[in-house]
Amino acid sequence: MRIEGNETLHAPRDRVWALLDDPQALAGCTPGLEELRPVGPDEFEAVLSIGIAAVRGTYKGKLRITERTPPLRYGVQVEGSSAAGFVRATGVLELEDQGVQTGVRWSGDVQVGGALTLGSRMIPGIARMLASQFFQCLDRKLQEGAA
Template sequence: MELTGTHSVPGPRDRVFAALCDPEILLRCIPVLEEIDRVSPTDYVARVRATVGPLKARFSGRLTLEPDDAPRRYRLHAQGNGGLAGAVKGVALVTLDEADGRTELTYRLSVALGGAVGRLAAPLVQGKADRVLAAFFERFAAEIAETCGDMPQSG
């Protein structure tokens, strides 16, 4: 499954990138995320709960950030296991372009699903992923706007 999109976020690129690496912010912004801990500057462990159609599962996994050209671009590798529900593996390429005090975040995500979650109809999984991403970007933009509003303005 492939997911792509572009979202405009208020605030400078450095601040947006830092927020994308902050477990506390991610926990507040990703609706399916139950737990996330940073275990090194580039590695995280996380647990998500997923409900897709009749399937309800918790996935535990690992995220690894490869900051190719941070804060302009990075790659994120994710791998999770949901027991009988199956497994998820994905790679996201994220680019951050700054203009006029905003950051345009563009992503391309490739996901492989196995087990029960992989056997569900692709449109069902795709629809759920689209709703989770929309909720994340709405919450994330609000979070960044609030924290950037607290920052002193340069000038």
């Protein structure tokens, strides 16, 4: 399932890039992220607790940074599994310099397996909601940083 979107972050591109390049800052904005442990260059073990309504699960898995082209493109790959199934996702962020602010074009591809496939109708919407929470949090951090 492919989803994509555009966001505006209210800070210049260099600052946005710096934030994206800091795993801990990133971790703080990833919805439901409970643990992020580096296990290699650009590779982390992660524990996420994601709950939408009654459908809650703890997903253990890996997060890998697949692309880093400062200050233009940033790619991640996440895979995790829980008792309800597994999720594999890849995402790419492209940053566009807009002076005092930065345009982010993002796209992602989400694959699920196991019982989670039964929720396929909901997955794009939920993924978009989580992405939007992520960007709102980043924007907050950027604005806090500027203040």
